[in-house]
Amino acid sequence: VIFKNIKHLYYYCVRKYENDESPIFWKKNERFKIPQSIRHDNLETLHLSCGRKTSFKDLEKICGASLKCLVVDDMLVDDFSMPQMPKLEKMLINYGNVSSNLVSKNNKKINNLRKFENVPNLNQLNVDIEYDCDYGIEFRSLKKNNIKNLKIHHLNPKYVDELIKIKNLSELDISLWDKKNK
Numbered sequence: 001v002i003f004k005n006i007k008h009l010y011y012y013c014v015r016k017y018e019n020d021e022s023p024i025f026w027k028k029n030e031r032f033k034i035p036q037s038i039r040h041d042n043l044e045t046l047h048l049s050c051g052r053k054t055s056f057k058d059l060e061k062i063c064g065a066s067l068k069c070l071v072v073d074d075m076l077v078d079d080f081s082m083p084q085m086p087k088l089e090k091m092l093i094n095y096g097n098v099s100s101n102l103v104s105k106n107n108k109k110i111n112n113l114r115k116f117e118n119v120p121n122l123n124q125l126n127v128d129i130e131y132d133c134d135y136g137i138e139f140r141s142l143k144k145n146n147i148k149n150l151k152i153h154h155l156n157p158k159y160v161d162e163l164i165k166i167k168n169l170s171e172l173d174i175s176l177w178d179k180k181n182k
Contacts, residue, residue: 013051049073
C-alpha cells in the first residue's frame with residue numbers, strides 16, 4: 001500500500017572502489033531496477049546516485065512516459081541517445097566529480113548525448129561530463145526544444161559552434177575542457 005502512489009523516488013548507494021574495503025550490494029553486471037513492490041507508472045521524479053549501472057533505454061522502460069525530472073549521478077552507461085520521455089522537463093547527468101570513470105570503463109564506444117527531439121518538453125539541462133573525454137552534446141537536436149536553462153561542465157570546445165542556434169535560452173553556464181590545453 002505504501003509504495004502504490006510514489007511520485008518521487010530517490011536512490012543512493014555507495015559503490016565499492018578499487019582497493020576499498022567497503023561492501024558492494026550487487027553482482028558485477030547487475031543493472032539498476034526498481035523493486036516490483038513499487039508502482040512506478042506515476043513517477044514524476046527519479047534521482048539515481050552512485051549505484052548499479054543503468055541506461056536511457058532502461059529508464060525509458062521503467063518510467064519514460066510519466067517522468068518530469070531525471071537526475072542520474074555516476075550511473076549512466078551504454079547509448080547516450082535520448083529515449084521517448086514526452087513529459088521530461090528537467091534532466092541532470094553528472095560524471096564530472098567521479099573518480100572511477102564509470103562511463104569510459106563500461107562503454108566500448110562513448111557517444112554524444114543526442115536525439116533531444118524525444119524529450120520535447122525539456123527546458124532545463126545540466127550535464128557534467130568526465131574530464132578529458134571527447135564526447136559531448138549534439139546541440140542541433142536541441143533546437144526544437146524549449147530549452148531555457150543549459151549548464152554544461154567540461155565540454156570539449158568542438159561542440160560549442162552549434163550552441164548559437166538554440167534560440168530560447170535564458171540561462172547558459174558552460175565550462176570547457178580540452179585535453180590538449182589542460
